Amino acid sequence: MRARLSALLLLTLGALAGCAGHELRGTGDLGVVIERASGSVQILDTSQRASLGKVAGLGDLSHASISYSRDARYAYVFGRDGGLTKVDLLTRRIVRRVIQGGTSIGGAISPDGKLVAVANYEPGGVKVFDANDLSLVADIPAVGADGTRSKVVGLVDAPGQRFVFSLFEAGEIWVADMREPRQPALRKFSGIGREPYDGMITSDGRHYAAGLFGEDGVALLDLWNLDAGVKRALVAFGRHGEKLPVYKMPHLEGWAATGSQIVLPAVGKHEVIIADQHDWQEVARVPVAGQAVFAVARPDGRQVWINFAYPDNGTVQVLDLPSRRIVQTLTPGKGVLHLEFSPRGEQVWLSLRDENRIEIYDPDTFARIGTLPAESPSGIFFTVRAHRIGL
Amino acid sequence: MALIFGSASADSPRIDPERQHELVRLVRQDCGSCHGMQLHGGLGPALTPATLRDKPVESLVSTILHGRPDTPMPPWKSFLSEAEAAWIVDSLQRGFPDAR
Numbered sequence: 001m002r003a004r005l006s007a008l009l010l011l012t013l014g015a016l017a018g019c020a021g022h023e024l025r026g027t028g029d030l031g032v033v034i035e036r037a038s039g040s041v042q043i044l045d046t047s048q049r050a051s052l053g054k055v056a057g058l059g060d061l062s063h064a065s066i067s068y069s070r071d072a073r074y075a076y077v078f079g080r081d082g083g084l085t086k087v088d089l090l091t092r093r094i095v096r097r098v099i100q101g102g103t104s105i106g107g108a109i110s111p112d113g114k115l116v117a118v119a120n121y122e123p124g125g126v127k128v129f130d131a132n133d134l135s136l137v138a139d140i141p142a143v144g145a146d147g148t149r150s151k152v153v154g155l156v157d158a159p160g161q162r163f164v165f166s167l168f169e170a171g172e173i174w175v176a177d178m179r180e181p182r183q184p185a186l187r188k189f190s191g192i193g194r195e196p197y198d199g200m201i202t203s204d205g206r207h208y209a210a211g212l213f214g215e216d217g218v219a220l221l222d223l224w225n226l227d228a229g230v231k232r233a234l235v236a237f238g239r240h241g242e243k244l245p246v247y248k249m250p251h252l253e254g255w256a257a258t259g260s261q262i263v264l265p266a267v268g269k270h271e272v273i274i275a276d277q278h279d280w281q282e283v284a285r286v287p288v289a290g291q292a293v294f295a296v297a298r299p300d301g302r303q304v305w306i307n308f309a310y311p312d313n314g315t316v317q318v319l320d321l322p323s324r325r326i327v328q329t330l331t332p333g334k335g336v337l338h339l340e341f342s343p344r345g346e347q348v349w350l351s352l353r354d355e356n357r358i359e360i361y362d363p364d365t366f367a368r369i370g371t372l373p374a375e376s377p378s379g380i381f382f383t384v385r386a387h388r389i390g391l
Numbered sequence: 392m393a394l395i396f397g398s399a400s401a402d403s404p405r406i407d408p409e410r411q412h413e414l415v416r417l418v419r420q421d422c423g424s425c426h427g428m429q430l431h432g433g434l435g436p437a438l439t440p441a442t443l444r445d446k447p448v449e450s451l452v453s454t455i456l457h458g459r460p461d462t463p464m465p466p467w468k469s470f471l472s473e474a475e476a477a478w479i480v481d482s483l484q485r486g487f488p489d490a491r
Contacts, residue, residue, distance in 0.1 A: 037428070060427070060428060060429050062427060062429070063424065063428075063433065080427055080431075080433065081429070081431070102431075103427060103431060121432070121434070122432060195463075213463055214461070245458065247421065247465055248421070248425075249425070249434065249463065311470065353420065354420075
């Protein structure tokens with residue numbers, strides 16, 4: 001109870017301080033944490049290691065994610081209830097909010113920052129909005145070659161003013177060229193594998209990989225050479241031993257790409273796979289504490305921090321990439337849902353859903369260097385994402 | 392359908408209140424990662440009274456305990472007893488309680 005009160009007090013003080021001054025400030029050290037149960041977000045400051053205030057009224061935020069405007073001032077929040085909300089980090093107000101679909105799963109912003117795309121489960125498809133006023137620009141229903149409407153997953157932006165995404169039921173990858181925003185030019189790849197559940201693009205913008213739930217391996221598309229089509233990579237992965245149940249689907253977005261190596265989740269295995277980012281060949285497998293959900297590379301690519309699905313979601317492990325060994329196992333508290341590094345990696349922030357707090361660690365010493373109250377926190381997103389392909 | 396509505400809920404499986412609280416949390420949070428925290432659906436279908444009311448209890452309980460092979464629905468039998476799964480199905484069919 002006392003913790004609750006002081007949390008409230010802190011937030012109120014933060015809000016007051018924000019309103020008081022008109023001093024100019026940048027947004028490069030800011031971020032947002034989703035408070036999934038209360039439909040609110042907090043604006044975070046990684047320099048002060050503090051919350052600057054709360055913005056409420058964003059609807060159902062379970063599984064919510066965020067893309068940033070290219071000036072890193074506005075956060076586009078993609079809610080589960082189909083809500084798309086544009087939040088101003090500086091004034092800490094909602095600029096605009098639309099309910100654009102039934103249930104959505106994530107979104108992306110175009111390379112030129114003018115279009116925001118939302119991936120919908122229900123009705124399955126992608127809707128594209130004007131990043132300025134959130135008016136609808138294009139609607140792309142996800143009807144596969146077999147005629148079925150699919151849930152859309154793994155939506156990312158790609159160089160060439162493109163969006164790339166996958167169709168779960170139909171098993172397809174689509175590339176939408178948005179140079180003519182009202183008339184997206186679609187290139188469709190079918191038969192890519194059963195049940196792509198998420199997708200990611202490498203940080204150089206070249207490869208789009210869709211993780212497959214219905215079979216082993218990933219479906220890989222070289223965006224520099226679409227004519228080569230979709231290939232299967234890492235097929236051997238998962239082809240050994242029994243499949244364990246998956247209590248939460250792993251996320252591929254932000255899966256650790258370090259420049260030369262990439263770390264991927266095994267589905268139904270308590271392992272992560274290290275692959276070569278150029279030829280997508282397996283380099284090593286590392287046993288971990290559970291079904292990995294997020295694996296996030298420290299910006300220097302030396303470590304990868306991993307969290308896990310139920311019932312191992314109180315554990316975080318640190319993989320040292322040079323030695324390919326788990327060098328630290330942390331148990332910060334119950335319900336670790338997400339982790340995010342500060343832009344240069346001197347801090348890592350963890351959301352602890354069931355403890356109603358955020359913890360901040362020093363990734364060199366593994367010491368806890370801060371803690372902040374938050375209501376059922378899930379995703380933490382720092383503005384450094386504004387300038388990264390695929391985030 | 393012999394469902395009894397109202398306060399008595401005489402035929403609902405008996406689960407002590409503390410465990411009920413845990414189960415509500417589990418369903419909203421952990422089942423919610425696929426079915427949505429409001430249970431309106433996501434990767435998995437909606438688990439609302441409207442979608443579940445007319446489905447046979449036994450098969451829903453079995454889905455929860457054993458999962459559905461070849462779909463992402465995992466088996467929960469290592470974490471839930473049959474009575475607990477039955478309580479969840481019963482609660483889902485009536486309208487699931489809030490977490491707080």
